[in-house]
Amino acid sequence: MPNRDYHTHRQSYEMSALTDDFLSHNPLILFQSWMDDAFEKKVDEPTAMTLCTVDEDQKPHARIVLLKAFNEQGFIFYTHYASAKGNQLEANPQAALNFFWPQLERQVRVEGRITKISPEASDTYFQSRPIDSQLGAYISHQSQAVAHRDELEQRMAQAKLDFQGKPVPRPAHWGGYALSANYIEFWQGRPNRLHDRLSFKKDPDNNQAWLSQRLCP
Secondary structure, three states: OOOOOOOOOOOOOOOOOOOHHHHHOOHHHHHHHHHHHHHHOOOOOOOEEEEEEEOOOOOEEEEEEEOOEEEOOEEEEEEEOOOHHHHHHHHOOEEEEEEEEHHHOEEEEEEEEEEEOOHHHHHHHHHHOOHHHHHHHHHOOOOOOOOOHHHHHHHHHHHHHHOOOOOOOOOOOEEEEEEEEEEEEEEEOOHHHOOEEEEEEEEOOEEEEEEEEEEOO
16 A cells, blocks of 8 residues: 655745735625636636535535636536436535635635526526537436446447537536535635635625634634
């Protein structure tokens, strides 16, 4: 079995800071600002986020998905509704997201409830995808076992023949989810591991307001 120690790896984070003034910010606007920074600084895959779900046996699962929109509905991504994550979200719609931008020494944690977006919104996004991506969603039984790679290639080849010159309909099993945040935490790396952590939690007495505080690193 492999046996490695990584305790000697050290990196000092010194790029930026989160002052107490940020505690008065709207966390949704602050998130948008940080995402804009990630794009401006050309961070690799700035919209990549870890999606954490919990199954009916209370076992956690995590994987990387891509944020495709951020609006009044929440944090939106697309996937196969009958996939492992889709089944887990059906059983337990509470989920968490994590964005990590190492080039900016930043991460954001988001927690909340996930719901499906409208079929019309899913249709619009599906039709905006490249044709091969549409076909990939059409032929993939996501998370199910497949005997070999050739089987997927054969399904794709057949789908290309079947839909040659025709629009590909969005499969009913594929569409979007939106996570409506009730907790957002911003982490900014600082020297000596005294990192900045600011948390924002929805006010239980006013769903439009946020309660903020600084956390120990």
